[in-house]
Amino acid sequence: MITDVHFLEGLPGLTSAQDFALTQIDDQGLLFSLRGGTDGSTRLFVIQPGPYFAEYEPTIARDALDALGLGEADEQKRAVLVIVTPGSDTSTTTANLLAPVVLNTETGAALQVILEGTPWPVRAPLVAA
Template sequence: MKLATKYQGEQEIDEKHVINFKNGIPGFQDETEFALLPFLNELPYFILQSTQTPELAFVVVDPYPFFPEYQYELPAAMIESLKIESHENVATFVILTLKEPFSASTANLKGPVVINVKEKEGKQLILNESTYETKHPLFQADPKGDF
């Protein structure tokens, strides 16, 4: 299928790779299908691109290379709704807020995007009871002021 994207023009993607977000993403409840695309083929950055609205795309990243201690607990209802049978089928991403310079960019650790990669089901989890921030610095500053 052809997909118009915000950052990478028109892309050809396999419909089997479309991820279903039954209830949308908070603030975008009508957007229920997204494709996870590599961002300029440079891991660990990806684009979570709406298949319905070309202008709607989130830059996301696997949080663990940046925040090795990051953890959250999936509620039983979410495990059931995403049809999760094994933790090996779960991928976690956090949405980035890109800033200039890029080193000032932040990550939303309070709202991880959880995807069952086997079933192609996704949902954004809101961690209301956590100390994580919605704008956590993605990069730690060098004590000498260099980056």
Template sequence: MLINSKRFGQLDIDETKIITFINGLLGFEHLKKYIILDHPGSDFLKWLQSIDDLDISLPVVDPTAFFPDYSPRISRDDLDTIGIKNIEDAIVLCIITVPSDIQKATINLKAPVILNPACRLADQMIAENSEYKVKHPLTLNEKPEGRCAGC
């Protein structure tokens, strides 16, 4: 399937890699179909590229690359919506925001994207952990410790 993304230009997408979001992303609830793309030259940065609106692409990372102890508590009911029994079976990604001043970059640890890789279903879910913030400071000038597992 050929798409013409605003950010990445023309891409040949394998339709079996399309991820369906049950409720969409916060602020983009009407957009349900996405694909994960690698960021050129980066081992840790990925992009959630909307298939429904090719102008929308959001930067995401495996949060454990920056926060090795990151362990969101997600309700059983939320995990059930995408067919996950244990969060360890999911791919967990967090959306980052990078303003013009890179030193003010933030990561949304409060509402991670939880993906069931077996059936390509996902949703953005609210972590019950009180210590996680929507705009948690993120230092991008240091190399992260890990990579995005399973992307």
């Protein structure tokens, strides 16, 4: 997966940082760190949702995919990651399924999109499927 990520729009609630370094944390390639800002002080944890939320298949709006340079046939160039909020232990760690990060794995362009009209929660308990 690409390591330099550029958010086309700032992330809600964070500094104006738009350029991040994506670093794999675990051996399985499921957990990543996104570190950005001029001094690298903005840090998020993101995961590939499949192993934790098998039923999670968000529908990404066409305008978001167009902005990322992703067409209908570009499924292999698209990665969907979800932001994780660490808890005091694994039982209190949650993932934001309502607003995933969509990434063009070839260019590094990214957007956090809000899934309108879906049942996905902002704080889904993180449990292996």
